[in-house]
Amino acid sequence: MITGIGVSAGVAIAPIVKVSPPAGVDAAEAPTTDAAAAAAQVAQALADVAASLQARAAAAPEHSKAVLEAGAMMAADPGLQSSIEGELQAGKGVTAAVADAVGEYANMFLALGGYMAERVTDLFDVRDRAIARLRGLPEPGIPDFDTPSILVAHDLAPAETALLDPDLCAGIVTAAGGPTSHTAILAAQLGIPAVVQAAGIMDLDAGTVVAIDGSAGTVDVNPSEQAQAALLDRHQRRQAAISDSTAPGATKDGHPVALLANIGTVADARAAAALPVEGVGLFRTEFLFLDRDDAPSMAEQAATYGEVFEAFAGRKIVVRTLDAGADKPLRFADLGPEENPALGRRGLRLGMIREDLLDAQLRALAVAQKGTGADVWVMAPMVANVTEAKWFAAKVRAAGLPKAGVMIEIPAAAMRAQDILAEVDFASIGTNDLQQYTMAADRMAGELARLLHSWEPAVLDVIGAACVGAKANSKPIGVCGEAGGDPALALVLVGLGVTSLSMAPKKAPAVRTALALHTLEECQALAHVAAAAFTWEQARKAVLARANPVLADLI
Amino acid sequence: MATRTVAIASGIGLHARPASLFVQAVAATGLPIKVGRVGGPAVDARSILMVMGLGVKHNEEVELTAEGDGADAALDSLVELLSRDLDAE
Numbered sequence: 240m241i242t243g244i245g246v247s248a249g250v251a252i253a254p255i256v257k258v259s260p261p262a263g264v265d266a267a268e269a270p271t272t273d274a275a276a277a278a279a280q281v282a283q284a285l286a287d288v289a290a291s292l293q294a295r296a297a298a299a300p301e302h303s304k305a306v307l308e309a310g311a312m313m314a315a316d317p318g319l320q321s322s323i324e325g326e327l328q329a330g331k332g333v334t335a336a337v338a339d340a341v342g343e344y345a346n347m348f349l350a351l352g353g354y355m356a357e358r359v360t361d362l363f364d365v366r367d368r369a370i371a372r373l374r375g376l377p378e379p380g381i382p383d384f385d386t387p388s389i390l391v392a393h394d395l396a397p398a399e400t401a402l403l404d405p406d407l408c409a410g411i412v413t414a415a416g417g418p419t420s421h422t423a424i425l426a427a428q429l430g431i432p433a434v435v436q437a438a439g440i441m442d443l444d445a446g447t448v449v450a451i452d453g454s455a456g457t458v459d460v461n462p463s464e465q466a467q468a469a470l471l472d473r474h475q476r477r478q479a480a481i482s483d484s485t486a487p488g489a490t491k492d493g494h495p496v497a498l499l500a501n502i503g504t505v506a507d508a509r510a511a512a513a514l515p516v517e518g519v520g521l522f523r524t525e526f527l528f529l530d531r532d533d534a535p536s537m538a539e540q541a542a543t544y545g546e547v548f549e550a551f552a553g554r555k556i557v558v559r560t561l562d563a564g565a566d567k568p569l570r571f572a573d574l575g576p577e578e579n580p581a582l583g584r585r586g587l588r589l590g591m592i593r594e595d596l597l598d599a600q601l602r603a604l605a606v607a608q609k610g611t612g613a614d615v616w617v618m619a620p621m622v623a624n625v626t627e628a629k630w631f632a633a634k635v636r637a638a639g640l641p642k643a644g645v646m647i648e649i650p651a652a653a654m655r656a657q658d659i660l661a662e663v664d665f666a667s668i669g670t671n672d673l674q675q676y677t678m679a680a681d682r683m684a685g686e687l688a689r690l691l692h693s694w695e696p697a698v699l700d701v702i703g704a705a706c707v708g709a710k711a712n713s714k715p716i717g718v719c720g721e722a723g724g725d726p727a728l729a730l731v732l733v734g735l736g737v738t739s740l741s742m743a744p745k746k747a748p749a750v751r752t753a754l755a756l757h758t759l760e761e762c763q764a765l766a767h768v769a770a771a772a773f774t775w776e777q778a779r780k781a782v783l784a785r786a787n788p789v790l791a792d793l794i
Numbered sequence: 795m796a797t798r799t800v801a802i803a804s805g806i807g808l809h810a811r812p813a814s815l816f817v818q819a820v821a822a823t824g825l826p827i828k829v830g831r832v833g834g835p836a837v838d839a840r841s842i843l844m845v846m847g848l849g850v851k852h853n854e855e856v857e858l859t860a861e862g863d864g865a866d867a868a869l870d871s872l873v874e875l876l877s878r879d880l881d882a883e
Binding site: 309312313316317318319321344347348351354355358362 | 806810837838841849
């Protein structure tokens with residue numbers, strides 16, 4: 240049994256398919272003595288890569304076709320072939336010749352910048368595939384599979400997960416990654432059970448059957464029949480425990496806690512709008528800005544926002560203004576590299592430097608809001624103090640938008656929430672970033688996952704401080720990080736004073752059920768129990784011991 | 795040897811889709827064709843990597859050279875191609 244961290248609830252029993260890392264240059268390969276024979280060998284490998292990419296392009300959906308075709312063309316390129324031949328004549332081994340010839344083109348492309356610099360990824364993909372063929376190793380990336388399987392990887396890149404078919408991907412297990420990694424967020428969105436930080440998972444052979452529990456974080460290798468039955472039983476208990484109520488979220492005694500959806504695209508909005516959620520608690524707007532050379536026009540933005548607002552007509556929609564920075568760079572707003580991007584010019588800080596971008600976005604939101612009459616709330620990411628909150632709120636109001644708010648992700652903002660909430664209409668706690676800043680632990684660094692538990696008592700204290708500040712102003716304060724979708728932690732958050740919870744919409748039914756089993760007073764007692772613990776493990780255990788026993792079936 | 799000079803009409807220059815269409819058209823002629831900036835080094839026009847590596851921008855002029863039977867006709871058709879805004883089509 241391998242134990243990792245469960246990041247997306249549900250169970251799956253299936254054989255694994257492995258996402259192989261790039262093989263890299265063979266350090267032990269012999270230098271080339273027969274350049275003609277070596278060139279023929281490399282040419283064959285490149286031709287095979289070109290043919291396989293071309294075949295995949297033919298079967299691929301429209302949006303990924305172009306990338307695959309471009310890759311096929313690069314692999315078949317006579318210029319690349321002649322550069323490789325030059326390296327082979329100089330005596331380099333076959334894989335080194337491929338890597339070095341590609342490296343030269345990559346440098347040339349990087350020097351050209353912009354669009355060309357981005358093609359380097361495609362070029363390296365061709366290199367890695369050719370080298371894998373030359374070494375007789377599996378090609379990197381997600382292999383093709385046509386029966387339901389559990390995807391196993393060291394970690395998954397956004398580009399890889401974008402192509403996943405949720406009908407065939409029964410589960411995801413990664414050796415690295417953390418609870419707020421890209422893998423975790425995507426799996427929760429798709430409702431696929433997932434476990435991260437599963438040490439040793441990459442040692443398993445492809446085809447090995449595993450049983451995973453995305454709540455407990457366990458991976459049972461070659462599970463016995465009894466173990467499989469027990470897992471399925473647990474899954475059924477969970478399904479049975481989840482109420483099929485679609486009523487607005489509320490505690491047992493009727494204290495309302497709005498259950499909202501996190502969305503990031505128009506397609507997300509349409510899918511979430513069909514589910515019983517009371518609105519959108521976090522509409523990430525980055526998708527409009529990433530992967531393009533120029534900023535989207537005001538009209539284009541207004542049209543897209545309008546589509547999202549229409550999908551949620553009559554329900555509340557909390558929009559987060561552009562949250563980009565050195566980690567999610569924009570081609571048209573590149574402020575240059577930073578030593579420490581997480582602590583750099585990101586979120587509202589970028590908006591204060593590139594005010595034109597923020598102004599255009601607020602104008603577009605106002606146009607879409609007026610056009611649809613939607614209940615739109617606008618908040619800024621990464622607000623640090625009252626000055627920033629005031630500056631942003633003035634802009635939102637000047638644009639004619641009804642509600643201005645801030646994200647609370649920086650501990651400083653949580654500690655002074657009372658002053659900040661006096662200036663704005665609402666706040667939303669981004670627990671993922673709040674954790675990384677409270678614990679000073681990079682959320683992208685899987686090795687630090689032990690410091691990044693939402694149950695960490697210090698993190699709960701910081702959330703509690705923010706809630707006190709909101710309550711003093713009688714203003715709403717939501718949670719829109721992954722923490723809000725954990726049925727047990729949701730009770731603690733409500734007990735601390737959180738007034739709404741936003742999550743991957745598939746998590747809402749379990750959270751709704753958990754809330755309906757407890758009164759507000761019981762939630763407050765659970766928050767007290769959690770805050771009194773010394774460690775995150777104790778906090779969680781103490782809450783589960785004290786809560787309604789059905790809760791254990793829900794997580 | 796046939797030679798032609800043409801300004802790149804595509805708004806994004808000789809990159810991406812325009813470069814890909816150009817290289818495919820060159821390959822279809824079956825002739826060894828070279829392309830480069832006027833007076834600059836010329837590269838194998840059948841190589842998308844080398845063509846894109848030139849970094850030729852919108853309105854910049856390039857020189858095409860070819861040898862062999864049908865070289866003139868081949869270059870004329872390529873000049874016609876590069877005179878269109880391929881990215882917009």
